[in-house]
Amino acid sequence: IAGITQAPTSQILAAGRRMTLRCTQDMRHNAMYWYRQDLGLGLRLIHYSNTAGTTGKGEVPDGYSVSRANTDDFPLTLASAVPSQTSVYFCASSTGTGSGANVLTFGAGSRLTVL
Amino acid sequence: GQNIDQPTEMTATEGAIVQINCTYQTSGFNGLFWYQQHAGEAPTFLSYNVLDGLEEKGRFSSFLSRSKGYSYLLLKELQMKDSASYLCAPMDSNYQLIWGAGTKLIIKP
Numbered sequence: 001i002a003g004i005t006q007a008p009t010s011q012i013l014a015a016g017r018r019m020t021l022r023c024t025q026d027m028r029h030n031a032m033y034w035y036r037q038d039l040g041l042g043l044r045l046i047h048y049s050n051t052a053g054t055t056g057k058g059e060v061p062d063g064y065s066v067s068r069a070n071t072d073d074f075p076l077t078l079a080s081a082v083p084s085q086t087s088v089y090f091c092a093s094s095t096g097t098g099s100g101a102n103v104l105t106f107g108a109g110s111r112l113t114v115l
Numbered sequence: 116g117q118n119i120d121q122p123t124e125m126t127a128t129e130g131a132i133v134q135i136n137c138t139y140q141t142s143g144f145n146g147l148f149w150y151q152q153h154a155g156e157a158p159t160f161l162s163y164n165v166l167d168g169l170e171e172k173g174r175f176s177s178f179l180s181r182s183k184g185y186s187y188l189l190l191k192e193l194q195m196k197d198s199a200s201y202l203c204a205p206m207d208s209n210y211q212l213i214w215g216a217g218t219k220l221i222i223k224p
Binding site for chain 2: 040041042043044045058090097098099100102103104105106107108109
């Protein structure tokens with residue numbers, strides 16, 4: 001089934017630990033994104049990649065890093081997790097980055113709790 | 116700064132019509148998206164407006180007025196499955212989506 005796969009679905013993590021959230025898409029979309037969603041707030045962009053080999057910073061990039069070695073994979077790494085990074089993380093992709101090509105397909109989300 | 120304003124919560128009756136409003140201020144504008152998000156699930160695409168006017172798609176319609184920085188989502192013949200959050204997201208001059216906090220729609224029998 002075409003779409004986006006995120007892993008893990010849910011994780012409880014001790015503060016200070018390193019964590020990588022995985023994201024894989026099989027739609028050959030050029031652009032990929034990582035968002036976090038917190039209660040009462042809109043989705044906030046962490047990092048994005050317009051095409052394989054390139055990445056960019058979003059609205060809230062501090063404490064997170066990404067890589068885009070190929071078209072399909074876009075992992076998000078928390079180098080040293082802190083409690084404020086407790087959130088639901090969504091990976092998304094789109095065919096392109098201009099106007100109507102920005103229709104996003106989202107993964108099911110990864111719920112992360114940092115204690 | 117960039118700002119999106121939509122009601123936090125709305126309640127409507129099954130079979131009725133509801134209009135969810137969204138006002139926005141963005142640095143440039145390249146269209147506006149509406150997404151639906153059921154509790155515990157991912158957002159899914161509903162509509163995209165780039166020109167002024169009404170776009171109808173089955174029971175759902177979306178309206179845009181660029182001069183007023185205003186959009187609404189109109190849901191007709193409400194069904195219980197329409198209970199969800201509805202996210203308004205205009206796109207700025209850099210083609211980045213600016214997300215509202217969403218409107219939680221509760222449908223009562």
